[in-house]
Amino acid sequence: MNDVSAEAGRCFGVFGDPVGHSRSPDMHNAAFAALGLPHRYFAFHVRPHALANALTGARGMGLGGLNLTVPHKRAAVAHMDRLSPEAARTGAINTVLIRRGELVGHNTDGAGFLDALAELGGAPPKRAVVLGGGGAARSVIDALRHGEVACDVVWVSREPNRLPALDGVARCGYGDLSDAVAACELLVNATTVGMKGGPEHFVTPLPIDRLVDGARVVDMVYPRAPGGWLDEAARRGARTQDGLATLLWQGVRGLELWLGIALPAAVVATMRRALYR
Ligand SMILES: NC(=O)c1ccc[n+]([C@@H]2O[C@H](COP(=O)([O-])OP(=O)(O)OC[C@H]3O[C@@H](n4cnc5c(N)ncnc54)[C@H](OP(=O)(O)O)[C@@H]3O)[C@@H](O)[C@H]2O)c1
Incomplete structure (x- = not known):
């Protein structure tokens, strides 16, 4: 000790x-x-x-x-x-x-995120989409890139040109989100959207209908109000987890x-x- x-x-x-x-x-x-x-x-x-x-x-x-x-x-x-x-x-x-x-x-956010992701089951993801340009997104991306399998990441921001260039990470805006979601095994919300006192809506609604079968969806935000986009993803068959x-x-x-x-x-x-x- x-x-x-x-x-x-x-x-x-x-x-x-x-x-x-x-x-x-x-x-x-x-x-x-x-x-x-x-x-x-x-x-x-x-x-x-x-x-x-x-x-x-x-x-x-x-x-x-x-x-x-x-x-x-x-x-x-x-x-x-x-x-x-x-x-x-x-x-x-x-x-x-x-x-x-x-x-x-x-x-410890990145390692904690991987520990939590393991509770959802499945192999380490090979393709992920991470929303948000702040500290939580950076931790999640770092963990995904340095984990058991170096995961390819699409990093989504309202201002993608302001994101740093990282190996194995493509940067895009919300206009390209739909195609990125259709090609990923893991979608992570690391924005403050949905956080108490934070913004209530994304700049565009999330294209939950484009998620592939068996996709995992993680919302880093807690506590979340029930009935939002994460519940919709669960209804459509995704394995979901909130920030707790x-x-x-x-x-x-x-x-x-x-x-x-x-x-x-x-x-x-x-x-x-x-x-x-
Ligand atoms: N569960 C946990 O253990 C855990 C750990 C870490 C963080 N979190 C949670 O994760 C969230 C983010 O934390 P953070 O530290 O990264 O915050 P942050 O540094 O303030 O970054 C939040 C990002 O959200 C994006 N954003 C804000 N408003 C938006 C909107 N209307 N539409 C789309 N994107 C928007 C912005 O990215 P762009 O400007 O690039 O679009 C911003 O950089 C918080 O809710 C925090 O509580 C949870």
């Missing part, structure tokens, strides 16, 4: 704007209780202009570790002392390790980094129950 678990109770948390919807406190506090640790995890509403001060505060106060959510994942990179390879490649951080005043930026599954597994991987242990399956089950409660 790392030094955090041997000490008296430490404070952990997530910085976001908005952050009131976050299920991370439920999940991590359930894990600390199951592990018999005295730590506590809080949601902190940190606005974009206050991120630098908040990170300096976390460093100075000796917080045990942090998560970063919308809109801080990319902006926080500039404030880290070091980055993991995943965080450096994606330019996005969701987990911060704080050790002796040093901030180390990690990204990725949230669970990125959290498991983050907690393992903070504590320096592999979490027992029973603790993971406790975290899952806390999320889906």
Whole structure:
């Protein structure tokens, strides 16, 4: 175990704007209780202009570790002392390790996404479409490219010319989405569409009717309102998953980094129950 678990109770948390919807406190506090640790995890509403001060505060106060959510994942990179390879490649951080005043930026979203995708069953995908040009999309694409099988990706944005060129990744706008969806085994929504407080609609409706038989469809957003496009995809036979599954597994991987242990399956089950409660 790392030094955090041997000490008296430490404070952990997530910085976001908005952050009131976050299920991370439920999940991590359930894990600390199951592990018999005295730590506590809080949601902190940190606005974009206050991120630098908040990170300096976390460093100075000796917080045990942090998560970063919308809109801080990319902006926080500039404030880290070091980055993991995943965080450096994606330019996005969701987990911060704080050790002796040093901030180390990690990204467990990509690995968590693959862990969650495995729960849907099937072989690793060979062709995927990923929607959105933000931090979540970059993490998912990085994981798909560096996973067991290097998956070909079509990356869809409202402004595809602003996306960086990546090996094995074609960039396009929503006008080309229909043909891309018809040729993919996996469709991932990594935009903020459908997120509480986020936009309600895509720029064009998603061409769910073009999905191939047996396609997998993942919406990174949580919590989602019922009756939306993901439910429509499920009705049409796709294997679907919302963002809670990725949230669970990125959290498991983050907690393992903070504590320096592999979490027992029973603790993971406790975290899952806390999320889906
Ligand atoms: N489940 C999990 O564990 C998990 C992990 C990470 C993220 N997430 C979720 O994933 C979502 C994205 O997070 P993020 O950090 O990537 O956010 P972000 O950096 O703000 O990026 C969101 C992207 O959404 C796209 N977008 C915004 N409005 C849109 C619209 N009306 N139509 C189409 N695209 C639109 C934009 O891409 P373009 O401008 O390029 O079109 C934008 O870059 C959030 O809901 C977040 O909570 C969940």
